[in-house]
Amino acid sequence: MTGQDVILGILAVEPKSGYDIKKKFENLFSYFFDASYGTIYPTLGKLEKEGLITKENVVQQGKPNKHIYSITEQGRVKFQSYLESDIQENVLRSDFMVRLIFGELADPQMVAGWINNALQRSQAELLSLENDYERMGPNMSPTQELCIQIGIGNIRSQVQVLQDGIARLRTINNNMEAPSHE
Amino acid sequence: MTGQDVILGILAVEPKSGYDIKKKFENLFSYFFDASYGTIYPTLGKLEKEGLITKENVVQQGKPNKHIYSITEQGRVKFQSYLESDIQENVLRSDFMVRLIFGELADPQMVAGWINNALQRSQAELLSLENDYERMGPNMSPTQELCIQIGIGNIRSQVQVLQDGIARLRTINNNMEAPSHE
DNA sequence: CCTTGCATGTAAGAAGTTACATGATTGA
DNA sequence: TCAATCATGTAACTTCTTACATGCAAGG
Incomplete structure (x- = not known):
């Protein structure tokens, strides 16, 4: 493709x-x-x-x-x-996840910043996708609905894992910044 | 990156x-x-x-x-x-999801094949990742664990959505192939 | 006045893939 | 004997991005 x-x-x-x-x-x-x-x-x-x-x-x-x-x-x-033609495999390229692999080589404050940043982005994208689904859902074909459900499910899972991760890392090490309230 | x-x-x-x-x-x-x-x-x-x-x-x-x-x-x-440096946004390139958007232009049998195929791939990848986590978990840094948890969460969600989707599409239209048992 | 939206395109370069080329060892 | 693992590299090509170049209209 x-x-x-x-x-x-x-x-x-x-x-x-x-x-x-x-x-x-x-x-x-x-x-x-x-x-x-x-x-x-x-x-x-x-x-x-x-x-x-x-x-x-x-x-x-x-x-x-x-x-x-x-x-x-x-x-x-x-x-x-x-x-x-044959379906090509999904390709994900994630700078954030690459950095998580190298977490030990970075300043813990910086790592905390990355994670909080990723959480905020994910939350924003989740809202945006949910909004799209609400707006366009009735005009979507069944497979288009499946597509956006996959997208929403993915991000929702990511938000969950990040929130749990932040809590867990905070108990391991008091380096996480408090989440900003906007 | x-x-x-x-x-x-x-x-x-x-x-x-x-x-x-x-x-x-x-x-x-x-x-x-x-x-x-x-x-x-x-x-x-x-x-x-x-x-x-x-x-x-x-x-x-x-x-x-x-x-x-x-x-x-x-x-x-x-x-x-x-x-x-600034974190680059995640980039996903999914042939499967592109095809879901164009589902109405394809033969329903073919679409059913795509979805079953995607489910099988996802299930295989989930097993593989869970296996990796079990093997390498104890040797992973906290942020590496977070990384694999994101990966596992994503795929798990995808498997769930695909399974629900197959069931739903089957009730809409009797075109879905029975899942193969290997 | 300034920004956003509408609208089309090019040129240079970055980044990466695929296929090719080579060749020894080990285990089934 | 055959496949897999170990091991390094090149060349041609594809694909895509970024920056540049242009310019009108509408709305705040």
Whole structure:
């Protein structure tokens, strides 16, 4: 699975501009995929050259013009062949967890800061995802619901483990900062 | 955080060969970081050239020679500066979750296959991680324990959500394959 | 006036993977 | 005899990010 496959999939649902696609990544895909404009625009150009999508120039008043891309029959075939390919394993890259491995090499105050920071981020992301689910839930397909449930379950578990971990580390060693109240 | 930072960190704990470092990635880091030999060896060469590590040739009998790398004082300073840098956000790339988003564009039988497959993988990884924790737990630092607890919590949650999801989808639509018993 | 949103793109470079190339030893 | 383990490395390629470049309109 590359950016190409995902972009083609988005256009298989409905025609969109590069800007719209970026929006999709920020909303629907944020917790398990992302791509920047530096990927999106060159990919759209490439897909068009290959005949998998077509471009239409849409003039707007009061706003810049848009290039709306639509998938072709060839594009649909290509996307189906992605769906039939083997599933790639999940890849997680976590700076936070790498640092936990090296915890003994770092100042305990700093480690405490990392953990509190991670907890705060996780709590914020949990709220945000739960909010998305409430807003979009009724419009989601069953598998899209499953997807966001996985995301929410993951973060909820992470928040729990971090809270327990902070409490436990505090008893081992009085180095944890008090959690900040905002 | 790049491969460089992590490799330097591993050598900050104790001297190792490229081969040993790969082993570490497969054992300790598997669920949140990985690097191939194609990253490890060129990185070791670069770090040596920069004076952050030193190489020692170790002759072995019955086995190929090893290049054991040790961190220098300069290397330790560099690694500390990584630890003091801002934490990068977690990045997850999940082909499975991408496909769940496009579930409506795929054959329901195929979707059922994806989910059962993901469940089986998750269950296998859960067993493997729990096993690691049992084996290595007593030798782990408190923050390393926290790290593996996060990993286990994540997968456990994923298994739960997938199991519930399979049951729910089965009531919606009689397309789910019976789980295989191995 | 300043920021946000809308909107498209390029260029340089970082980072990493895959496949290739080599070769001895051990155990089944 | 065959596979796995030990062990190091290169080259070509893919993929993606960051920074740059541009510019209008609306709202506070």
